[in-house]
Amino acid sequence: MRAALAYEWVRIRTIRSTWWLTGLAVVLGVGISTLFSWAIHHDFSRSGINAGDLDGLGAAVVTQLAASGQIPSVVCFVLAILGIFAWGHEYRHGMIRASLTALNSRWSLWVAKYVVVGLWVAVIAFVTMLLSGVVGIVFLHDYLSVFSAQTWSIIGREVLYGVLLSWLAMAFTSLTRSQAFALTSIFLWPLLIESLVHVFFLLVPGLRDHTAVLRFLPFGAGNRMVDVLSHSTSTFGDPLSPLGGTIVFGGLTVLLMAASFALFRSRDA
Amino acid sequence: MATIAARGLGKSYGGKPAVADLSFDVEPGSVTGFLGPNGSGKSTTMRLMLGLDAGAGSTTFDGRRFTELRHPMRHVGTLLEAKPFHPTRKARNHLRMLAAANAIPRTRVDEVLALVGLTEVARAKPKSFSMGMGQRLGLAAALLGEPHTLILDEPANGLDPQGILWMRLFLKSLAAEGRSVFVSSHLLSEMALMADHLVVIGKGRLIATGPVEEFVSSAQANAVVVRTPEIARLGDLLVARGARVETDQPGLLTVTGMAADAVGDVAFDHGVRLHELSNKVATLEEAFLERTAGAEEFQAHPPAPPVERSDA
Numbered sequence: 001m002r003a004a005l006a007y008e009w010v011r012i013r014t015i016r017s018t019w020w021l022t023g024l025a026v027v028l029g030v031g032i033s034t035l036f037s038w039a040i041h042h043d044f045s046r047s048g049i050n051a052g053d054l055d056g057l058g059a060a061v062v063t064q065l066a067a068s069g070q071i072p073s074v075v076c077f078v079l080a081i082l083g084i085f086a087w088g089h090e091y092r093h094g095m096i097r098a099s100l101t102a103l104n105s106r107w108s109l110w111v112a113k114y115v116v117v118g119l120w121v122a123v124i125a126f127v128t129m130l131l132s133g134v135v136g137i138v139f140l141h142d143y144l145s146v147f148s149a150q151t152w153s154i155i156g157r158e159v160l161y162g163v164l165l166s167w168l169a170m171a172f173t174s175l176t177r178s179q180a181f182a183l184t185s186i187f188l189w190p191l192l193i194e195s196l197v198h199v200f201f202l203l204v205p206g207l208r209d210h211t212a213v214l215r216f217l218p219f220g221a222g223n224r225m226v227d228v229l230s231h232s233t234s235t236f237g238d239p240l241s242p243l244g245g246t247i248v249f250g251g252l253t254v255l256l257m258a259a260s261f262a263l264f265r266s267r268d269a
Numbered sequence: 270m271a272t273i274a275a276r277g278l279g280k281s282y283g284g285k286p287a288v289a290d291l292s293f294d295v296e297p298g299s300v301t302g303f304l305g306p307n308g309s310g311k312s313t314t315m316r317l318m319l320g321l322d323a324g325a326g327s328t329t330f331d332g333r334r335f336t337e338l339r340h341p342m343r344h345v346g347t348l349l350e351a352k353p354f355h356p357t358r359k360a361r362n363h364l365r366m367l368a369a370a371n372a373i374p375r376t377r378v379d380e381v382l383a384l385v386g387l388t389e390v391a392r393a394k395p396k397s398f399s400m401g402m403g404q405r406l407g408l409a410a411a412l413l414g415e416p417h418t419l420i421l422d423e424p425a426n427g428l429d430p431q432g433i434l435w436m437r438l439f440l441k442s443l444a445a446e447g448r449s450v451f452v453s454s455h456l457l458s459e460m461a462l463m464a465d466h467l468v469v470i471g472k473g474r475l476i477a478t479g480p481v482e483e484f485v486s487s488a489q490a491n492a493v494v495v496r497t498p499e500i501a502r503l504g505d506l507l508v509a510r511g512a513r514v515e516t517d518q519p520g521l522l523t524v525t526g527m528a529a530d531a532v533g534d535v536a537f538d539h540g541v542r543l544h545e546l547s548n549k550v551a552t553l554e555e556a557f558l559e560r561t562a563g564a565e566e567f568q569a570h571p572p573a574p575p576v577e578r579s580d581a
Contacts, residue, residue, distance in 0.1 A: 003369075003370045003372065007370035009369070010365055010366040010369045014359070014365070093352075093354070093355050094350045094353055097321055097353060098354065098367070098410065101341060101342070102341070102342055102366075102367045102371060104320065104335055104336045104338060104341045268316070269322065
């Protein structure tokens with residue numbers, strides 16, 4: 001396993017896409033937080049603060065508004081591309097045979113990929129949120145404590161979300177062995193497919209009474225992991241609790257990972 | 270040094286066998302050429318040997334399967350793809366990555382780059398590499414762990430004549446050090462100069478295995494050429510003694526199944542005048558084409574004879 005980890009560690013650091021994706025995630029993350037913090041500061045300084053304005057504000061600043069529960073984390077989606085490339089490059093450039101003749105244990109290679117990408121994503125997501133929080137402090141220190149207990153909790157959950165999303169993207173790429181297909185799907189699924197399903201349930205009369213099941217759509221459930229504005233009554237209530245969201249989104253991830261390993265073990269390289 | 274023992278290798282695609290019950294040995298200290306027509310299963314066989322493809326049979330390297338080897342690149346060096354690297358990962362980094370997986374010191378990376386003549390482009394991205402440079406980088410990767418066994422699929426592809434000569438001398442020198450070198454190639458003339466032994470397959474099945482000389486000498490194309498003004502008489506005499514004769518050109522007999530000495534003796538004993546008596550030795554290409562006739566996966570039609578045009 002140490003050999004596989006060493007291999008993956010060198011692999012992820014010696015490809016330019018790792019660095020530009022990492023840079024893009026940090027710049028985008030800090031940039032959005034800067035813009036948002038400045039806009040809030042500007043608004044507060046002109047109009048004053050209303051009751052409830054500060055609810056979850058620190059969490060929203062560090063997560064680039066993902067804590068609103070309305071949108072997924074931009075930073076995590078950019079970092080998930082690292083996961084797609086981790087498997088995508090193997091198949092797109094015929095590296096898989098070189099990898100499996102350098103490391104003859106498929107299990108080791110498979111585990112090492114998930115560990116190294118997971119760690120990389122966790123660290124970069126954490127650092128981005130820290131920097132975003134610092135930016136938030138610069139603009140909003142007069143109004144709130146950005147790094148509250150709630151914010152730290154959300155940071156932890158967002159890191160977990162980022163790792164799960166990257167692993168899901170990796171598993172999907174490994175299953176399809178198509179980088180292009182995985183890249184397209186990972187953005188279309190949450191942004192289009194799940195919205196389409198929502199509209200279906202709203203417009204088809206026979207489905208209107210069953211909209212409650214939509215809370216189990218995986219990316220919607222994933223959004224609940226860091227959602228500070230929704231209030232759930234139980235783990236799998238409507239809306240899902242953060243734990244419920246983690247179980248649904250994480251469950252799908254684990255399922256896809258298990259399927260990807262089963263196929264990776266038996267498929268021809 | 271390792272003996273490669275492949276036993277009962279088999280692989281089917283959609284019920285159609287690509288490799289069937291293929292067994293052979295590769296001995297240390299030799300270059301063993303792996304020959305077969307396009308689509309005969311050479312690459313599939315190599316992948317089966319390394320556990321990259323799922324299939325029947327087993328291959329051992331000194332008694333151990335590839336998947337059982339610790340730090341496999343220190344035992345078996347492989348080159349299976351024309352460009353087995355990411356196009357934007359620098360050549361040196363590509364090798365560093367492979368070295369890290371096999372606890373090979375970084376200094377060895379620079380050594381193999383120098384060995385294959387890529388030191389100047391060590392920090393270049395391989396996307397700009399020619400096919401030949403890509404093959405050299407692939408070979409550098411195969412040599413990284415100083416393995417006792419090399420499995421190379423068409424390593425001479427894309428190399429210029431100097432590169433092919435270098436590759437031949439290089440592989441022969443590795444074999445001379447006692448390593449087992451198993452190499453496939455379509456360049457039969459090159460294989461004739463490089464290989465000591467052959468494994469020949471057609472449609473996934475073993476056709477022949479053994480020393481190159483033995484394979485070539487068994488070919489029908491080995492013949493005795495006789496030029497004589499008494500072609501019919503000598504032909505009858507030779508056929509009566511079990512030889513096969515052909516008369517492709519006037520006054521010229523091509524005799525198979527009888528040595529030149531015996532043909533000369535028959536002619537002398539019966540007072541037949543000879544103007545020429547010589548051995549026609551088959552080339553590896555002739556022997557290969559003869560033994561693999563009908564074993565091609567994709568058979569092309571021979572070109573039609575040229576038709577003379579009349580401009581009138």
